[in-house]
Amino acid sequence: MVASNAASRLRQSLADEVNIAVCPGVYDGLTARIALSFGFDALYMTGAGTTASRLGQPDLGVITLTEMRETAQMIASLDHSIPLTADADTGFGGSLMVHRTVTEYIRSGVAALHLEDQPTSKRCGHLLHKQLVSVDEFLSRIKAAVNARQSSGNDIVLIARTDALATLGYDQAISRLKSAVALGADVAFLEGITSKEQAKQACEDLSPTPVLFNAVTGGVSPDLSVEEARDLGFRMIIFPGFAIGPVYSGLNEAAKNLKEGGRLITSGIGGPKDFFNIVGLKAAMAIDAASRENLFQDGV
Numbered sequence: 001m002v003a004s005n006a007a008s009r010l011r012q013s014l015a016d017e018v019n020i021a022v023c024p025g026v027y028d029g030l031t032a033r034i035a036l037s038f039g040f041d042a043l044y045m046t047g048a049g050t051t052a053s054r055l056g057q058p059d060l061g062v063i064t065l066t067e068m069r070e071t072a073q074m075i076a077s078l079d080h081s082i083p084l085t086a087d088a089d090t091g092f093g094g095s096l097m098v099h100r101t102v103t104e105y106i107r108s109g110v111a112a113l114h115l116e117d118q119p120t121s122k123r124c125g126h127l128l129h130k131q132l133v134s135v136d137e138f139l140s141r142i143k144a145a146v147n148a149r150q151s152s153g154n155d156i157v158l159i160a161r162t163d164a165l166a167t168l169g170y171d172q173a174i175s176r177l178k179s180a181v182a183l184g185a186d187v188a189f190l191e192g193i194t195s196k197e198q199a200k201q202a203c204e205d206l207s208p209t210p211v212l213f214n215a216v217t218g219g220v221s222p223d224l225s226v227e228e229a230r231d232l233g234f235r236m237i238i239f240p241g242f243a244i245g246p247v248y249s250g251l252n253e254a255a256k257n258l259k260e261g262g263r264l265i266t267s268g269i270g271g272p273k274d275f276f277n278i279v280g281l282k283a284a285m286a287i288d289a290a291s292r293e294n295l296f297q298d299g300v
């Protein structure tokens with residue numbers, strides 16, 4: 001297996017102390033295409049969004065490796081040069097499953113993934129009463145991930161996430177992250193940071209390891225802009241609600257209009273051709289022309 005260009009790009013960005021990798025959270029082809037069309041140079045595949053979109057279920061550990069990997073592969077394939085960081089939840093089982101998860105994410109073109117220390121019956125990090133696995137179990141997940149990366153010969157970025165802050169407190173959460181980094185994790189993800197002061201402290205305490213900020217809309221963490229996160233010392237920021245929020249509000253509005261007014265009112269989208277242009281119509285026509293099948297030589 002060869003080293004991934006996208007993972008190398010993300011590594012370069014993380015190594016640059018003045019830079020912050022901005023990762024809008026997407027969960028399907030359309031949401032990814034829209035983010036890509038705005039020139040974002042990194043993407044995040046949200047597990048919460050993927051679970052809601054593929055299963056119509058909440059983020060409670062019900063999605064499988066197969067479903068997450070399929071979505072990740074499709075998103076990563078849309079532009080191989082753009083690093084995709086994908087949620088890998090708990091790794092979906094014991095060490096063997098973590099090994100398999102990392103290997104399959106690598107094969108799917110994922111540039112980075114995060115693994116957390118909740119039990120497999122997990123919940124979104126911004127819900128109450130989260131449970132944790134022991135430090136040893138968390139670290140064997142990280143070790144299994146590091147070993148899988150090594151045996152694949154790939155340079156996927158491994159992000160260690162701890163959910164320990166809410167129950168065990170700051171010191172133990174930082175200690176879990178430091179132990180994960182000592183085993184080979186590249187990035188630290190302290191889930192559920194509760195204040196700007198704590199955010200700054202975490203970046204200092206974990207330095208020189210790059211730290212990720214999880215900007216969950218309406219979650220327990222402060223509402224930070226990209227610039228604020230960078231100034232606090234973060235090197236990576238994910239926005240899981242980037243697509244979920246607008247889809248929710250836009251569809252609610254459209255549903256209300258259709259149900260109450262009997263008319264579909266959508267703003268901003270033209271006809272089918274405009275829409276298909278967002279999802280690669282021009283590239284598809286170019287493939288057709290290059291193969292000389294010429295189905296679209298007169299346009300569409």
Ligand SMILES: C[C@](O)(C(=O)O)[C@H](CC(=O)O)C(=O)O
Nearest residue numbers: 046047048059124125216240
């Ligand atoms: C980052 C996260 O794991 C995700 O699935 O995107 C979630 C975010 C969310 O539920 O909105 C989390 O923070 O646990």
